[in-house]
Amino acid sequence: MIKIKILGTSASIPTKNRNLPSIFLMYKGERLLFDCGEGTQKELMINNLRFMKINKIFITHWHADHFSGMLGLIQTMSLEGRKNPLYVFGPKNTSKFLNQLLGVGYFNRTFDIIVKELEDSSAIKEKDYTITAFEVKHNRIPALGYAFQENKRLKADMKKAEKFGLKTGPLIGKLKNGETIIFGSKTIKPKDIIESITGRKIVYTGDTQYSENTIKYSKNADILIHDSTFASHKENMDEIGHSTASDAAIVARKATVKKLVLTHISRRYQKEKEHEDPKKLEDEARQIFKNSVLAEDGMEFILK
Secondary structure, three states, X not given: OEEEEEEEOEOOOOOOOOOOOEEEEEEOOEEEEEOOOOOHHHHHHHOOOOHHHEEEEEOOOOOXXXXXXXXXXXXXXXXXXXXXXXXXXXXXXXXXXXXXXXXXXXXXXXXXXXXXXXXXXXXXXXXXXXXEEEEOOOOOOOOEEEEEEEOXXXXXXXXXXXXXXXXXXXXXXXXXXXXXXXXXXXXXOHHHHEEEEOOOEEEEOOOOOOOHHHHHHHOOOOEEEEEOOEOOOOOOHHHHOOOEHHHHHHHHHHOOOOEEEEEOEOOOEOOOOOOXXXXXXXXXXXXXXXXXXXXXXOOEEEEO
């Protein structure tokens, strides 16, 4: 199971209903954090996400709304007696900016922080998954998106298994491990029942304007979480460095993803009467890519 929790969905400035950007991902008990805007640790607590077990944080870029929650989170981890190292990944200058951030104030850190700077196509390879960084276009500063790709998995075709009289159990496990088994009078090889299937994929862009590179790294993703700061096109979008809901939907359609999640929402879109209706972002995206949803703080996705 992969669990994704959207902790913050606002752009640049928090609102009464939206914290600054942060996404929590849990896979096989491992907890990962993508961006850490203001309010992140409180949302982690509210949602009972056991923030002390987070071992990797991926920063998309060094604008304050994407990292301003890190100092408080790291200090809390120290106050709670954390011993395990914390790994922080980000674009060029991550070491410099993180050292400056951690140099503010007086506190004794109880654990090591290991920093790794990434660039386009850099890959963090683990036993069961790979996270690949990819360059996005945002105000001419170093900025990355991240693609979480689960490794290929072995799955038993139970219809084929039933023809041999097999049901779920230890013998299926042996076949997955590459063993040939004897069941009754039958010799069963792994290839008779076991098949390899593509792992699940989640992509998060951080802040970006429309980018062909995002399409490349989002191909066939189960979920694409994309910058959708504004509705409708603006003449100076290249200078702003963000995407419209339509831009995000075009990327989702071209990348043939399964679901598009619109995030990094400008504060002009709020539910109060004096603001524009945020639903217009979702409506705009759905005109191009039907399976689009407007992110809200606390929204959860489960990939079983």
